[in-house]
Amino acid sequence: xxxxxxxxxxxxxNAAVYGSALGGFLRARQLAFRPKDTAKSFSLLERSLKKxxxxxxxxxxxxxxxxxxxxxxxxxxxxxxxKALIQYEGWRYGEMxxxxxxxxxxxxxxxxxxxxxxxxxxx
Amino acid sequence: MDKGLRDRVVSEVSRIVVGREKExxxxxxxxxxxGHVLLEGVPGVSKTLLAKTFxxxxxxxxxxxxxxxxxxxxxxxxxxxxxxxxREFDFxxxxxxxxxxxxxxxxxxxxxxxxxxxxAMQELQVTVEGRTERLPSPFMLIATxxxxxxxxxxxLPEGQVDxxxxxxxxxxxxxxxxxxxxxxxxxxxxxLEVTPVMSRKELEEALEEVxxxxxxDEIMDYLAEVARASRMxxxxxxxASPRSIVHLVHSARAYAYLMGRTFVIPDDIKYLSRFxxxxxxxxDPSFKLKGEELDSYKVIGETLDKVKPPR
Numbered sequence: 001x002x003x004x005x006x007x008x009x010x011x012x013x014n015a016a017v018y019g020s021a022l023g024g025f026l027r028a029r030q031l032a033f034r035p036k037d038t039a040k041s042f043s044l045l046e047r048s049l050k051k052x053x054x055x056x057x058x059x060x061x062x063x064x065x066x067x068x069x070x071x072x073x074x075x076x077x078x079x080x081x082x083k084a085l086i087q088y089e090g091w092r093y094g095e096m097x098x099x100x101x102x103x104x105x106x107x108x109x110x111x112x113x114x115x116x117x118x119x120x121x122x123x
Numbered sequence: 124m125d126k127g128l129r130d131r132v133v134s135e136v137s138r139i140v141v142g143r144e145k146e147x148x149x150x151x152x153x154x155x156x157x158g159h160v161l162l163e164g165v166p167g168v169s170k171t172l173l174a175k176t177f178x179x180x181x182x183x184x185x186x187x188x189x190x191x192x193x194x195x196x197x198x199x200x201x202x203x204x205x206x207x208x209x210r211e212f213d214f215x216x217x218x219x220x221x222x223x224x225x226x227x228x229x230x231x232x233x234x235x236x237x238x239x240x241x242x243a244m245q246e247l248q249v250t251v252e253g254r255t256e257r258l259p260s261p262f263m264l265i266a267t268x269x270x271x272x273x274x275x276x277x278x279l280p281e282g283q284v285d286x287x288x289x290x291x292x293x294x295x296x297x298x299x300x301x302x303x304x305x306x307x308x309x310x311x312x313x314x315l316e317v318t319p320v321m322s323r324k325e326l327e328e329a330l331e332e333v334x335x336x337x338x339x340d341e342i343m344d345y346l347a348e349v350a351r352a353s354r355m356x357x358x359x360x361x362x363a364s365p366r367s368i369v370h371l372v373h374s375a376r377a378y379a380y381l382m383g384r385t386f387v388i389p390d391d392i393k394y395l396s397r398f399x400x401x402x403x404x405x406x407d408p409s410f411k412l413k414g415e416e417l418d419s420y421k422v423i424g425e426t427l428d429k430v431k432p433p434r
Binding site (some may be wrong): 042046057058059060061062063064089090092093094095 | 434
């Protein structure tokens with residue numbers, strides 16, 4: 001019979017409790033993270049996309065990724081996301097000025113994806 | 124940036140040719156990208172009608188040559204004819220001296236005749252017996268060909284295939300489009316007048332605007348990486364040439380302009396690669412012999428999946 005006073009069991013229990021607490025803390029920090037500008041919003045989204053869709057090929061583009069996500073039931077305003085992407089593309093590939101504001105919908109999308117474990121069913 | 128131009132041309136072509144919106148758009152991309160188009164398809168899928176209708180939509184001079192096995196290069200580029208009055212040889216221009224030339228069934232002519240177009244396609248000039256003549260500007264060649272499996276056709280030399288900016292394969296239309304074709308053909312299709320929807324001035328302005336479309340350094344590096352990756356693939360015997368990448372960037376600029384943008388995005392490159400790169404890729408036949416389901420479209424798609432675009 002396993003005794004909870006056994007030092008080995010206690011160590012394992014401690015490791016489990018503190019480990020999950022640390023994991024929860026890091027996760028909360030990650031979810032509370034607010035990117036400072038549009039470029040950081042999109043790099044956050046890139047990380048979240050790669051995590052949520054491990055099968056996403058290395059050569060994916062923003063539009064391809066968004067097209068894949070638009071059929072899901074993620075609670076984001078797709079019009080706002082598309083608008084933010086167009087502005088981002090204008091700065092990233094064109095000669096437009098860098099959008100100064102953070103794109104809240106892009107950040108929300110990244111965080112929705114980061115929550116993980118969630119099933120995104122086709123709408 | 125003119126998305127309206129694209130819509131005008133595509134809808135005017137669609138009035139005559141059913142279900143060929145994407146192909147009309149690609150013809151326009153080639154015209155604005157200063158390239159040439161190869162249309163491939165089995166007989167009766169409206170290759171010639173598409174080319175003719177497109178040429179009529181834009182207010183440019185149009186010529187047509189029906190390629191046959193007994194043709195000579197002079198039948199295309201022209202040649203010297205003795206003038207009885209002046210007692211001198213005068214240069215008589217061939218049908219290539221036009222803005223839009225339809226080379227119908229180009230692969231019915233032997234390679235010598237097909238090669239007569241090489242200089243015209245690349246340098247926009249022809250040289251006959253030491254005399255060089257510039258072609259009118261713009262010059263666009265729209266060639267049609269039957270698939271190689273058909274009788275009486277000669278394969279185009281690699282050097283010529285590489286000079287076509289885009290190759291468009293025309294498949295059979297879907298059922299809906301086919302019933303529409305039947306309905307439209309109850310009236311004489313040739314009697315349907317094509318209205319020019321783009322003036323020469325408008326075209327010149329559009330060509331100038333396309334030149335201004337920005338291609339960032341990162342996009343250019345991405346293109347170079349795609350070309351390199353296509354050559355590194357073990358299944359590929361002949362990968363994307365430097366010329367094909369130049370064609371890809373020109374077509375991407377034209378496409379971005381038609382989509383109403385002042386800059387090229389990676390999606391433009393990915394979309395057009397299928398039409399610009401695939402026909403230049405030669406696969407190693409040993410992979411097919413091993414029973415692998417392989418074609419150049421698949422290889423290009425896989426290459427693009429591997430190369431990270433700037434994000």
